[in-house]
Amino acid sequence: MRAIRPVLMALAALAVVWTGPAGRAVDADFYFPGADYDPAVPTLERVIGHAVGEDITKPGEVLTYLRALAEARPDSMRIVRYAESWEGRPLVYAIIAKPETMARLDAIRGDIQAIADPRKTDGRAAAKLIETLPATTWLSYAVHGNEISSTDAAVLTAYHLLASRGDERVAQILDNSIVFIDPMQNPDGRARFIHTFEQALGLQPMADRRIAEHDEPWPGGRGNHYLFDLNRDWIALTQPETRGKVAALLDWLPLSYVDAHEMGGDSTYYFAPSAEPINLHQPRSLRENKTLISKNTAAWFDRFGIDYFTREVFDSFYPGYGDTWPSYYGSLSQTYEQASARGLVFRQDDGDLLTYAEGVRNHFLASLSAAEVTSRNRARFWDAFYDFRLSAVEEGRSEDVRSFVLPAGPQADVLAALIAEQGIEVGRATADFRACRVAYPSGSYVVDLAQPQKRLARVLLDRDIPVDEEFMVEQQRRRAKGLDVEMYDVTAWSLPLLLGAEAVVCGQSVDADTVAVDGATVPPGTVANPDARVAFLVPWGGEGASKLLGRALADGLSVMSTDLAFTHDERGYPRGTLIFKTEDNAADLPQRLARLAAETGADVIGVDSSWVTEGPNFGSRNVRTMKAPRVAIAWDDGTSSYSAGNTRYVLERRYGYPVAPLRVSTIARAGLEGYDVLILPSQGWVSYGQVGGERLAGVLRDFVGRGGVVIGLGAANRFLGDPEMQLMGLRREIAAQDEEAAKATDNADNAARVPGTEIADAAGYDRAVTPDAPAPERLPGAILRAEADPDHWMAAGLGDTVHALVEGRDIYAPLTRDQGTNVVRFVGADAIVASGVVWDESAKQLAYKPLMAVEPAGRGYMVAITQDIAVRGYQRGLDLLLVNAVFRGAAHARPLP
Secondary structure (H helix, E strand, C coil): CCCCCHHHHCCHHHCCEEECCCCCEEEHHHCCCCCCECCCCCCHHHHHCCCECCECCCHHHHHHHHHHHHHHCCCCEEEEEEEECCCCCEEEEEEECCHHHHCCHHHHHHHHHHHCCCCCCCHHHHHHHHCCCCEEEEEEECCCCCCCHHHHHHHHHHHHHHHECCCHHHHHHHHHEEEEEECCCCHHHHHHHHHHHHHHCCCCCCCCCCCCCCCCCCCCCCCCCCCCCHHHCCCCCCCHHHHHHHHHHHHHCCCEEEEEEEECCCCCEECCCCEEEECCCCCCHHHHHHHHHHHHHHHHHHHHCCCCECCCCCEECCCCCCCCHHHHHCCEEEEEEEECCCCCEEECCCCCEEEHHHHHHHHHHHHHHHHHHHHHCHHHHHHHHHHHHHHHHHHHHHCCCCEEEECCCHHHHHHHHHHHCCCCCCEEECCCEEECCEEECCCCEEEECCCCCHHHHHHHHCCCCCCCHHHHHHHHHHHHCCCCCCCCCCCCCCHHHHHCCCCEEECCCCCCCEEECCCCCCCCCCEECCCCCCEEEECCCCHHHHHHHHHHHHCCCCCEEECCCEEECCEEECCCCEEEEHHHCCCCHHHHHHHHHHHHCCCEEEECCCCCCECCCCCCCCEEECCCCCEEEEECCCECHHHHHHHHHHHHHHCCCCCEEEEHHHHHHHCCCCCCEEEECCECCCCHHHHCHHHHHHHHHHHHHCCCEEEEEHHHHHHHCCCCCCCCCCEECCCCCCHHHHHHCCCCCCCCCCCCCCCCCHHHHHHHCCCCCCCCCCEEEEEEEEEECCCCHHHCCCCCEEEEEEEECCCEECCCCCCCEEEEEECCCCCCEEECCCCHHHHHHHCCCEEEEEEEECCEEEEEECCCCCHHHCCHHHHHHHHHHHHHHHHHCCCCC
16 A cells, blocks of 8 residues: 555554544554644544544534634634635634734734735835744645545644644744644535545445546536636636635735645646746746745655655646635745545555545645745745735836726726725726826726736736747647647636726826725616606616626516617617516516616616607517526536536526526426526536437427527537537537648548558648547637627627637537528637637637527527636626527517417
8 A cells, every 4th residue: 555655664563543433544653653742632533533534524524623623722723714605614714823923913914914015114114024924824725625635634734733742843833933724615515525425435445446436426526516616716706715715815915825636546746836837927936935845845755755746737827726826916826736535545547555544644744844834934935025016016117018997887897896806906987087198987997007916917907918939839849749738727818808898008107086996896886767757778788787687587577678779868778778667567666676776786777758769669579578587507417517507606696597407317308398498508528418319309309499498508519519419500610621631531431441542741641640520629728709790689788899718629610591690700810819829720710600609490599609608607798698598588589378
């Protein structure tokens, strides 16, 4: 067993054996040989009933044990609740330090905030504060709920820091630093994993990777309640777990931040340095201090005989990870990745056994290593932190980009609140102003980059972040050989593009009267003419109007919407404008709309006449009643858990409209009676065809024929576009080939022999090894431009240009006019790339292909959105595609009464 290393075997004769309730034994000296612990500090076994590493500690048990530690050492440990999960579980962090430090925590936090702003605290004052300021290490665990060993490592780390009497390292840590421990960033996912693991557990744990205890059923434990990958949520802040965590970090700005994960069970252990590429807004100077921590961890791992690797994977380009986002305020943030047993014991592909206890031990040692180095380099790391913040301010005063202006608008409100919540200083103009020779109205926003959070502001607001040229040369070489490119995640994430807002670069400081933006709120909407006699109008477009529609329908209000623009009382109203007629609603309509406007940020205009001077009247056939559709979403096997959960979140939590999850197998078996709209999330490893097949296709054909709306997202359109399913005319393309290449690959499928060929050169060889019908090359994730059809009712509220994050291999041919309408299509190849890395071949093949296509069928509609726009919840500028498909699609369908 790999867990028994030579350094431990010499101590085996002295080891005490703990035996848990399930009979699994762990050596007491396994985690830290020769450790001596104060019996006054309770062990996990005494409080919960099993020793560390014997069983997977449940979320409630973790909190119970932490409280027991705090009760035993109230002068050295404090528990802070920072958030609550969707399922009501508390998220907490523990603060551990010596009593003298604990007694002055409030003053220490104030000193940290002081040196964090060099505009207020000069170098001399900062140096004086640093003389006595303790170092700070933040240890976070289990952001993915099925990455289980790190949480038990967290409780072991807390116990060791409080109870150890023989570890000199602990004395040094407590003398010089504060340690923060966040044991569970995702308690809902952890609870889900443990539940399914224990359901499958038999007489004893088994190592076979194929058995049920290692084979998680859909959706797995990785995501939170809405199945978000919380490690990608740092820049979007869609989930309560992330928002609470970011607020806590901005409160303390810890010097070093550790994010402990698990990876595939056949690996070893990973820590920094990270792989290339590194984001250009992340100074490489951070690497030197991170390397001090890594070298110390390597020394401890050498002592215990633990294998590890660095640099080969997990790059530092995307800013939305736990090991990247904190670096933009100046933290030495790192990812730790332990091979996962996904249970208590796992047989690796080389035949060795990996135990749960081994994962706990490795994360425990790495955690102590980070705290040790941070405390030992207290003054050095604080000096570096201050210099980081000071240089950010100086760069913001001297670089070509001095400020950003966010022109007033509903999506600018959303963007300003989002970046302010991440600690970026944003001002809202209280009067009209000019910046870089352009006039802006009151309500616009200004981000002056001469601030300590300058680097985070740039990385979130820049339209494009270029990748290192040398790295890209290597990726092109790999592509030429058919090797995978080495981009770990997306190459574009510009928040203005993703949110459908505008961020204008200005090369000078902006002189405007502003008030600071509160990151928690969006300005409330208003009701003009609240005593209107005829109707209330809500211009369509932006999140506010969509939120108001969803909540109004859920609240039982009667509402209509126009397919065409109109002019009323000299004011223009766009397509999609909502019309609340007073005669169709209760007398308290103005009060209810006022409440909804305040909650959503939408503006409401009361009118005293139905007369319009241009466009359709309220009684026109171009004005549709917006019914409250009964919306279902496909769930379970067949779907991607991310797509299913994240899409449900967008409709339920952002737009306030309930969605019913139906298992794919249930839909195929029981049909869709009682529903108006079905959303098919992007499919998962198991496809819709494998789960439902022709039976599912038959249900969908009947549903749409009777007036239903089916909406396919991302890879779900492989099923909708499968010619054998006979659902819609959408077809997925193979890779584009020139005529010569097509001829070279034109041979009979499954033939016993193929025609002989002569290969004359390297180009001929490349053709010979190219598959007959290759899929387009995978796009690593870039933001592309698309155009909306200005004449189609489904495009109401969309601007002329929209931006979509595009990744993967799927490209669909446009529908022909007799089939349907390509409501949103990508622009030409010369203008398609808005941000990120896009191969020339991909740009050419994606040009003019559909992002959204609508095909009428019977009395209903098939709607294909070819990218998974709801995943991660951060493409808020494209939410309108989903909202229109659900609500406007249902309004235009013609189900029989």
